[in-house]
Amino acid sequence: MLALATLASIVGVAIVYAIDWFPTQASTTSNDVDVLYDVLLFVSIPIFVGVMTVVVYSVMRFRARPGDMGDGEPIHGSARLELIWVIVPFVIVSVLSVYAWIVLDEQEEPRANEMVVRVTGQQFAWHFAYPDASGKTVRTDDLVLPEHRPVKFDITAEDVIHSFWVPAFRMKMDAVPGLTTSFRVTPNRQGNYSIVCTELCGLGHATMRQSLKVVPESEFAAWLEKKRGAGAANVSAGPSTTSTGVRSQ
Amino acid sequence: MTMTARLTAPGWYRAALSVLAGALFAFGLVVLVRALYGYEPLVDGEAITTVALISMGVAFLLGIGCFDYWFRWASGAPTVPDDHSGHGARSWRDYFRVNTDHKVIGIQYIVTTFVFFVLGGLMAMLIRAELAAPGTQFVDPNTYNGLFSVHASLMIFLFIIPVFAGIANYVIPLMIGAPDMAFPRLNALSFWMLPVAGVMMTASFLAPGGAFATGWTAYAPLSTEMPVGQTFFTIAVQFAGASSIATALNFLVTIITMRAPGLTFFRMPLLVWANFTTSLLVVIATPFIAGSQFLVLFDRALGTHFFNPGGGGDVVMYQHIFWFYSHPAVYIMMLPGFGIVSEVISANARKPVFGYRMMAFSLVAIVILGFTVWAHHMFVSGMFSWLRVPMMITTMLIAVPTGIKIFSWLATLWRGVIHLTTPMLFALGFITMFTLGGISGIVLAILPVVIHVSDTYFVVAHIHYVLFGGSVFTIFAGLYFWFPKMTGRMYDETLGKIHFWLSFVFFNLTFGPMHFVGIDGMPRRVADYADQFASLNAIISVSSFLFGLSFLIFLYNMVTSWRNGPRAAANPWRAHTLEWQVSSPPPLFNFDDIPTVVGGPYEYGVPGAVHGVFKDREKEPVPAGTSGVAHE
Numbered sequence: 067m068l069a070l071a072t073l074a075s076i077v078g079v080a081i082v083y084a085i086d087w088f089p090t091q092a093s094t095t096s097n098d099v100d101v102l103y104d105v106l107l108f109v110s111i112p113i114f115v116g117v118m119t120v121v122v123y124s125v126m127r128f129r130a131r132p133g134d135m136g137d138g139e140p141i142h143g144s145a146r147l148e149l150i151w152v153i154v155p156f157v158i159v160s161v162l163s164v165y166a167w168i169v170l171d172e173q174e175e176p177r178a179n180e181m182v183v184r185v186t187g188q189q190f191a192w193h194f195a196y197p198d199a200s201g202k203t204v205r206t207d208d209l210v211l212p213e214h215r216p217v218k219f220d221i222t223a224e225d226v227i228h229s230f231w232v233p234a235f236r237m238k239m240d241a242v243p244g245l246t247t248s249f250r251v252t253p254n255r256q257g258n259y260s261i262v263c264t265e266l267c268g269l270g271h272a273t274m275r276q277s278l279k280v281v282p283e284s285e286f287a288a289w290l291e292k293k294r295g296a297g298a299a300n301v302s303a304g305p306s307t308t309s310t311g312v313r314s315q
Numbered sequence: 316m317t318m319t320a321r322l323t324a325p326g327w328y329r330a331a332l333s334v335l336a337g338a339l340f341a342f343g344l345v346v347l348v349r350a351l352y353g354y355e356p357l358v359d360g361e362a363i364t365t366v367a368l369i370s371m372g373v374a375f376l377l378g379i380g381c382f383d384y385w386f387r388w389a390s391g392a393p394t395v396p397d398d399h400s401g402h403g404a405r406s407w408r409d410y411f412r413v414n415t416d417h418k419v420i421g422i423q424y425i426v427t428t429f430v431f432f433v434l435g436g437l438m439a440m441l442i443r444a445e446l447a448a449p450g451t452q453f454v455d456p457n458t459y460n461g462l463f464s465v466h467a468s469l470m471i472f473l474f475i476i477p478v479f480a481g482i483a484n485y486v487i488p489l490m491i492g493a494p495d496m497a498f499p500r501l502n503a504l505s506f507w508m509l510p511v512a513g514v515m516m517t518a519s520f521l522a523p524g525g526a527f528a529t530g531w532t533a534y535a536p537l538s539t540e541m542p543v544g545q546t547f548f549t550i551a552v553q554f555a556g557a558s559s560i561a562t563a564l565n566f567l568v569t570i571i572t573m574r575a576p577g578l579t580f581f582r583m584p585l586l587v588w589a590n591f592t593t594s595l596l597v598v599i600a601t602p603f604i605a606g607s608q609f610l611v612l613f614d615r616a617l618g619t620h621f622f623n624p625g626g627g628g629d630v631v632m633y634q635h636i637f638w639f640y641s642h643p644a645v646y647i648m649m650l651p652g653f654g655i656v657s658e659v660i661s662a663n664a665r666k667p668v669f670g671y672r673m674m675a676f677s678l679v680a681i682v683i684l685g686f687t688v689w690a691h692h693m694f695v696s697g698m699f700s701w702l703r704v705p706m707m708i709t710t711m712l713i714a715v716p717t718g719i720k721i722f723s724w725l726a727t728l729w730r731g732v733i734h735l736t737t738p739m740l741f742a743l744g745f746i747t748m749f750t751l752g753g754i755s756g757i758v759l760a761i762l763p764v765v766i767h768v769s770d771t772y773f774v775v776a777h778i779h780y781v782l783f784g785g786s787v788f789t790i791f792a793g794l795y796f797w798f799p800k801m802t803g804r805m806y807d808e809t810l811g812k813i814h815f816w817l818s819f820v821f822f823n824l825t826f827g828p829m830h831f832v833g834i835d836g837m838p839r840r841v842a843d844y845a846d847q848f849a850s851l852n853a854i855i856s857v858s859s860f861l862f863g864l865s866f867l868i869f870l871y872n873m874v875t876s877w878r879n880g881p882r883a884a885a886n887p888w889r890a891h892t893l894e895w896q897v898s899s900p901p902p903l904f905n906f907d908d909i910p911t912v913v914g915g916p917y918e919y920g921v922p923g924a925v926h927g928v929f930k931d932r933e934k935e936p937v938p939a940g941t942s943g944v945a946h947e
Contacts, residue, residue, distance in 0.1 A: 085831070087831070087834045087835070088834055088835070089835055089836050095763075098763065099763045099764060099766075099767055102761065102763055102764060103758070103764050103834075106757065106758055106761060106764070110754040110757065110758075113750070113754065114747075114750050114751055114754055117721060117725065117746065117747060117750045118747055118750075120725045120728070120729075121725065121728065121743050121746060121747060124725070124728035124729060124731070124733065125728075125733055125735065125743070128664070128728065128729070128730060128731050128732065128733050129733045129734075129735065130665075130732045130733055130734050134732055135889070136665070136732055137665040137666070137732060137919040137920035138664060138665045138666035138730055138731035138732050138919060138920050139666065139730045139731075139920055140666070140667055140918065140919065140920035140921045141666065141667070141669065141726075141729075141730065142667050142669070142670075142671065143669050143670035143671065143672075143673070143723075143726075144669075144670075144726075147670075147722075147726065148670050148673050148719070148723075151718055151719060151722040152715060152718075152719060155714055155715050155718040156712075156715050159711035159712060159714050159715070159757070160711075162711065162757070162761065163704075163707060163708050163711050166707065166761045166762050166763055166764075167704055167707075167762070169762075169763040170703075170704070170762045170763050173763060173766075225536075225540075226534075226536050226537040226540065227534055227536070227537065227630060229695060229770060231770075231838070233767070233835075233836035236763070236766065236767040237766060237767070238695050238766055238767065238769065238770075239695050239697065239766075240695050240696050240697045242630050242631060242696070242697045243536060243624045243630055244624025244625075244628075244629070244630055245624075245630070245631065245697050247697035260836065260845070262836065262838050263838070264769070264770035264771065264838040264839070265534070265770060266460070266529060266530050266534070266537065266840045267537060268460075268528075268537060268541075269456050269457055269460070269528075270456070271456075271460070271840065271841060272456060272840075272841035272842045272843040272844070273843060275845070
């Protein structure tokens with residue numbers, strides 16, 4: 067049975083590794099999350115397959131023959147076995163917890179040269195603001211990020227709770243009225259990526275999807291400069307309320 | 316009976332009149348108070364609805380007769396004798412009356428909860444119909460949000476939690492050798508609060524602005540701002556919660572004080588242990604959800620600012636209070652199932668439950684650990700960030716006692732004599748599916764991963780693996796297992812097996828693919844989604860319809876077998892626990908003579924071992940009772 071379980075585990079792990087689970091990776095820590103998930107699969111698939119194997123094997127091997135009214139062996143337990151299946155899972159979850167903690171610390175570590183972008187959730191759209199050293203703020207409904215530049219999102223909400231998720235970054239944080247929450251990422255791949263609201267926020271929740279653009283540093287600077295010029299009136303006007311907001315990607 | 320007599324005697328006529336009076340009371344009270352304060356307009360629909368939901372609910376309980384005995388006693392009037400002599404059910408009508416017999420109440424619970432299970436299931440079918448393709452198909456987004464909110468609320472508060480209470484109501488007193496529950500009238504009141512809660516949740520679709528549409532979690536401040544349908548949820552939860560607490564207290568007192576002579580705690584069947592620990596969870600945790608919903612109600616109706624940041628309120632506080640109940644609630648919905656599976660597996664593998672004491676201790680460990688993990692639902696909520704790692708670790712640690720249970724069931728199978736009956740199939744299906752749900756639970760505890768997958772379809776997949784593949788499979792196992800005891804009839808084994816295999820296959824085809832769409836970027840609770848998820852969602856929807864149809868086989872089997880099934884023997888499974896030592900269905904007082912327990916409940920294979928002895932009986936248990944039981 068052990069051989070059977072091992073074989074089935076190998077097949078199981080091979081199958082789940084063949085699946086393309088995650089969306090594109092677009093930040094420096096996306097890969098860490100995906101690797102962590104692969105490790106979880108590697109640990110857990112043999113457990114699941116093992117349980118399945120014992121069930122199927124027992125049913126086939128120990129099934130009552132027709133008319134067999136006998137009882138099984140009166141085995142009441144085994145202190146040694148029970149100790150093993152307390153200790154082994156304990157060790158596994160402990161190791162996984164430490165590993166997860168290390169990855170989390172790496173994700174959340176402040177980085178030099180960090181750019182702050184303020185994110186505001188509103189029923190049913192996201193607004194963004196780029197403060198700069200001079201104290202001026204550029205407000206926009208488009209999120210554009212420079213490649214390879216660490217960014218910290220300061221997130222809040224105007225009305226109800228929203229959740230700011232960028233699947234390509236593997237990062238998400240609730241936008242909470244009355245609080246400023248945050249997360250950090252370093253985009254490392256150019257392209258358009260979706261922003262999804264994942265906290266039920268009312269009627270238009272399903273349509274609260276936007277996209278962000280990761281561009282080269284120079285292109286970003288030009289874009290910001292253009293926004294700063296064009297939005298001179300916008301600087302003091304607060305978040306744009308004329309936005310059509312709801313957009314499907 | 317004259318009309319006057321009908322309207323004064325406990326029952327449906329008086330209940331209807333009473334509910335009407337409750338509505339008038341609400342109208343009068345609101346108008347009076349608003350007149351005293353000089354508010355305009357005098358008639359405020361939302362305020363009247365809020366008061367009416369409370370007053371009509373209580374009025375129904377008064378009218379149907381839940382409080383008659385207590386009122387008579389308190390006022391010194393002669394009480395109507397209310398012992399069990401008049402309280403078995405002799406026709407189907409008796410199930411529609413206030414009845415204090417735990418066996419009648421058990422069946423009232425099970426049938427009522429299945430009505431709401433069907434309603435919730437139909438809503439799930441509508442949800443899947445809408446999600447079969449991107450865009451809007453059948454329902455507008457507001458109705459859609461209402462559908463999944465009511466679906467979840469019915470399934471949790473009106474099906475899984477109370478159906479376990481129903482099964483336990485029937486089985487626990489029999490299992491411990493007691494004639495009834497400790498507080499039979501409280502037991503009846505607990506049951507009758509349920510239909511009030513269920514009807515209220517369902518009726519919210521009729522409210523102006525539609526049903527409550529904030530999910531079963533009702534996060535503030537969305538829930539404090541939504542139309543009046545939300546009030547139906549906050550008040551219905553109070554009725555369901557009060558029912559839950561009262562039943563749990565009843566179980567605790569019954570199990571502590573009414574065990575048969577010789578039935579020590581460590582001779583109790585594991586189902587009794589499971590309901591004991593579940594009841595502890597209910598009594599400790601449920602007041603927290605009651606509190607959270609009261610605070611929402613006060614914010615809505617009284618103008619308080621508990622969750623209004625503009626008024627100094629704290630939005631995240633709602634989630635802390637809510638999850639301090641609702642995480643333990645996950646175990647409230649699972650521990651009784653653990654108990655059922657232990658009974659089913661030992662009887663059908665003809666072996667003692669492996670590591671009985673560790674099985675009992677692991678239940679206690681889950682109760683304690685269950686209170687230390689609530690914030691794992693809030694990893695991306697913006698709560699104080701240091702709390703996340705400790706909560707991740709405690710969450711992971713729950714895998715240890717849960718693992719003990721899984722591995723002990725597997726060891727119970729080992730070298731047994733396995734009978735693949737329908738309840739056994741569901742128990743084995745449970746073990747495998749719950750393992751998968753447990754594994755996705757571990758994934759959801761690992762912080763960097765859960766930051767990505769929280770509030771996605773991965774969570775929807777996980778919750779259905781633990782609540783359907785977990786809890787509901789154990790409910791089916793339990794119902795098939797005790798069906799002969801409850802009805803005195805045998806169900807159809809072939810139909811039962813077909814039901815299992817169809818459920819098992821289509822369950823996996825429905826909820827399995829949800830893992831993929833979730834990780835790939837599809838959020839939950841959305842009426843519409845990006846085109847990239849269209850093909851998998853189409854597969855999920857088609858599977859879910861077939862999954863839904865498979866339930867009809869169960870329904871057909873239960874109804875026809877209850878009416879015309881072959882007579883069941885007292886002990887068709889040759890099990891050792893006490894409920895099988897009396898006739899099927901059991902006599903009115905359960906035991907014509909109280910058994911003495913002399914050994915463990917699962918001594919299969921030990922020569923000559925018995926769990927309980929009856930002084931008047933010879934070796935073979937003889938069914939005592941009124942129902943002319945055929946004996947195999």
